[in-house]
Amino acid sequence: GQNIDQPTEMTATEGAIVQINCTYQTSGFNGLFWYQQHAGEAPTFLSYNVLDGLEEKGRFSSFLSRSKGYSYLLLKELQMKDSASYLCAVRAMTTDSWGKFQFGAGTQVVVTP
Amino acid sequence: DGGITQSPKYLFRKEGQNVTLSCEQNLNHDAMYWYRQDPGQGLRLIYYSQIVNDFQKGDIAEGYSVSREKKESFPLTVTSAQKNPTAFYLCASSPNPGQTSTDTQYFGPGTRLTVL
Numbered sequence: 001g002q003n004i005d006q007p008t009e010m011t012a013t014e015g016a017i018v019q020i021n022c023t024y025q026t027s028g029f030n031g032l033f034w035y036q037q038h039a040g041e042a043p044t045f046l047s048y049n050v051l052d053g054l055e056e057k058g059r060f061s062s063f064l065s066r067s068k069g070y071s072y073l074l075l076k077e078l079q080m081k082d083s084a085s086y087l088c089a090v091r092a093m094t095t096d097s098w099g100k101f102q103f104g105a106g107t108q109v110v111v112t113p
Numbered sequence: 114d115g116g117i118t119q120s121p122k123y124l125f126r127k128e129g130q131n132v133t134l135s136c137e138q139n140l141n142h143d144a145m146y147w148y149r150q151d152p153g154q155g156l157r158l159i160y161y162s163q164i165v166n167d168f169q170k171g172d173i174a175e176g177y178s179v180s181r182e183k184k185e186s187f188p189l190t191v192t193s194a195q196k197n198p199t200a201f202y203l204c205a206s207s208p209n210p211g212q213t214s215t216d217t218q219y220f221g222p223g224t225r226l227t228v229l
Contacts, residue, residue: 031216033217033218040201041222041223042203042220042221042222042223043156043203043220044220045217045218045219048216048217087155087156089156089218091216099144099161099163099207099209100158100161100169100171101146101158101218102158103148103155103156103157103158104155105154105155106154106155
């Protein structure tokens with residue numbers, strides 16, 4: 001099975017940096033994904049890590065350590081529009097759950113002026 | 114334009130009625146998924162399908178049924194056996210792992226179902 005943990009809520013000021021941690025336990029790990037979801041809308045893809053290390057995409061970066069079952073999403077130069085829920089998801093590749101995604105409960109980021 | 118469509122956006126039904134939610138994609142993806150999201154919570158997997166004419170139960174399949182007769186379509190039926198069906202339902206699709214380098218899921222806009 002898979003267990004995914006991330007903080008419920010984080011608050012930061014505009015222009016600051018916020019780091020959202022995600023820990024997971026899984027069998028057959030085949031990638032970790034981060035999504036952004038604004039209230040009432042569908043999630044949108046932010047980043048993908050399958051190998052250890054840092055992936056950078058503009059203001060957003062994501063890090064993965066497979067041996068520690070740990071990832072983080074780093075949001076830099078926060079803007080008001082970054083206020084949203086951030087979902088961590090793990091994809092499994094086992095015989096009985098091939099290609100299955102498991103999501104964390106999401107971290108609500110609140111950006112204040 | 115390529116993408117995933119879900120209809121309708123809002124749906125109201127009386128308790129005890131079955132209801133079918135539509136999901137169509139023209140991204141040529143093999144895999145499709147249905148999730149349920151309750152207020153303040155993450156996504157929970159209902160059913161998923163890796164290929165046409167095949168599907169697997171997710172974590173909360175009880176009270177739901179699906180079919181996958183065409184690659185483009187993966188409708189979800191919420192049956193009267195589902196005890197608490199009011200929720201936000203999201204459909205997603207993805208290439209099967211290994212098909213492309215960007216193996217993420219793409220989500221439809223969602224259907225908000227309210228059972229009265």
